[in-house]
Amino acid sequence: MKRFAAAPLFLALLAALPAAAQNFEPFTVSDIRVDGLQRISAGTVFTYLPIEKGDQVDSNTAAQAIRALFRTGFFNDVTLQRQNDILVVTVQERPAINRITLVGNKDIKSDELEKNLKEIGLSEGETFDRLQLDRVTQELTRAYNNRGKYNVSIQPSVTPLDRNRVDLQIDIKEGKAAKIKSINLVGNETFEDDDIRDTWESNTSNWLSWYRRDDQYSREKLSGDLEKLNSYYLDRGYVDFNVESTQVSISPDRRDMYLTANMREGEVYTISETVVTGDTIISQEEMEKLVLIQPGQTFSRRLLELTSDAMMAVLGNVGYAFANVTPVPEVDRENRTVKINFYVEPGKRVYVRRIAFKGNTRTGDEVIRREMRQFEGSWYSQAALDRSKVRLQRLGYFSKVDIETPEVAGTDDQVDVVVNVEETTSGSFTFGLGYSQLSGIIYSLGVTQNNFFGTGNRVGVNVQQNDYSSSIDLSYIDPYFTDDGVSLGYNVTYRELDYGDFNIANYLVDNGAFEATFGIPLTETDTVGLSFGIDYNTITPVLGSTAQEIVDYIDALDKRTFHAWRTELSWARDSRNAYWNPTRGTFQRVAAEIALPGSTVEYYKLYYQFARYWPINRALVLLTAAELGYGDNYDDPVTRVIPAANNTPERIVTADGLPFFENFYAGGVRSIRGFEDNSLGPVAAGSTSNFRQNLGGALKTTGTIEAIFPTLFDTDQTRLSAFLDFGQVYPSASDFEFREYRASVGLSLQWQAPIGPIVLNVSQPVLKDDEDEIERLQFSFGTQF
Structure with missing residues (x-):
């Protein structure tokens, strides 16, 4: 392929212009004709041609016209000719x-x-x-x-x-990226290289470089790292710090890079005085309380920036969206001190003209608007916008939420709010198909939609069927039953179950329930829940198989069907910043469930849930979580004498404590990982490894410490974590002993897949008993977590 240089070609064109224009005698143009056009219209040529009918043309005018047409970039060649008094423009279009x-x-x-x-x-x-x-x-x-x-x-x-x-x-x-072979810092006498470079994106090859690619050289990364170097020293009082020079060299094969930064540290400066000046809007005393750096402290640019941000946030919350706070330093190099003047420029007070939503192809505008805490026609508030973003992220409908505040053209006191969202899967679909010798063909089908037809309502249907069990669950929740945010929901359940198939003591259950739930918001983070319901459980022991503890409880009451009028009162506080994969915030829930007087068994259950996300840095979040459950009866124990019959001795049986079918269980993919589902806690007397009947208990205590790496993947829909799970289930509170605790460690991969969440756990129990049912690899698909 031929290469063309711009300058020689242009000179050649200039030399050719007189020939292209011909040395014709001056004449008056009576008409103009354009030849050679294919894609470009004649009108376009006439637009750029500086000659019109009636103009007089000579060689100089023709040369100027040719230059004008060449400058358009449309043509490879242009010539002008005269036919009588007609000017003929012949062009060769560029392809x-x-x-x-x-x-x-x-x-x-x-x-x-x-x-x-x-x-x-x-x-x-x-x-x-x-x-x-x-x-x-x-x-x-x-x-x-x-x-x-x-x-x-x-x-x-x-x-x-x-x-x-x-x-x-x-x-x-493409070839291969150049690898950083060495990074040499020259002039750092106070701090070690490793401490300075701890947060750098550039690094020499290490065991994580295959994933992080931090050993691949990039000019942008190096520029950012040099800024981090500057910030490192300025945050520690080195006001005169300076990067004197940087050198980047590359090996002859362009595969290895060598980086060198020469620096001058200087001396450490302290703060002599801080003042706040300018138009502070709010009282100066309130603004001075926001100053994070005080006289006598070591100078820190980071603290100056945080102070400025805090002041601008306070002003932004009262409508001053374009406020600016500039820390102006006065450096005394003789005494190595700095006086800081925080100069406040509030600008004009701004109000919001209009709020618009983009990207919500399924979700209705009203579903998003009702979560907004910034309102049209009101003063701008950064706190309200931040809170609105958190509420939208916690819905679980969107993978990304961004809020922009463009200025309204022609004004200096109005902004629009534009909420950009990217919708994600807001529900789950589950399908299972299997076969066992005991249960025959097993299939299950479930659909849960948290944003039903974009209305924000939650609808769930789950059906399961096999030879020995069948169930159907229907649920519906309207989170905005009233404009004030009171939610209303219904749950309808019918089950015929063989609990032996669920790793629970073996008995048959025919269960039906109806429940109405209400949620009443108290604050932005606090909600009170109230529910009322009725249910029944018909228990059928399996002859020779059901645990004796369960048979005795049933015989003591001399009943097979248990009905209950239930009510539950709860309080929850949720300050997490996202529905899926939160990185900060706390969730707490306290609940009391009571089977009201008139129920077959009068009992209560108490719950407490806690989870807190601690952001350690951009790449690491620490989760601490705990769950407690306790239950007991509040009516009198029932004791009954079963007379001897059919060669069986007389028995004295008692029904006391929490009903066995309301017991707590632990172990499994979402409890204490590494142990089989429902396998921890009391087991029936006489259970063996081949026939183990887990009874559950009236007291449950579990906890988790989990290190989450939220940015390890390019998408926040996937996360990897390392965990420590611990806990146990006890027959009653008096049986609690720490030495009975079980614990496991492992890794968990969680993916918010398009058809529902997927969880994969690899665990190793570290506190266990020889009789425990261990499950080191656990997989869960299509259920919410």
């Missing part, structure tokens, strides 16, 4: 780009490269100029150099087509 094909690019996506090409005027449908080929090579080479790939090869080729079109193919050989 149009039919298609641009990128071959061999893997590290940079085609869309991104095409965007770079478009910026230099090269895109499909545009006019093709061979002079652009050099710019193509330079632009794409620059893009790859920014990724640390310095041995990239760019080879463009042009294929002519009919109708004056061309196809452009760009062959790319």
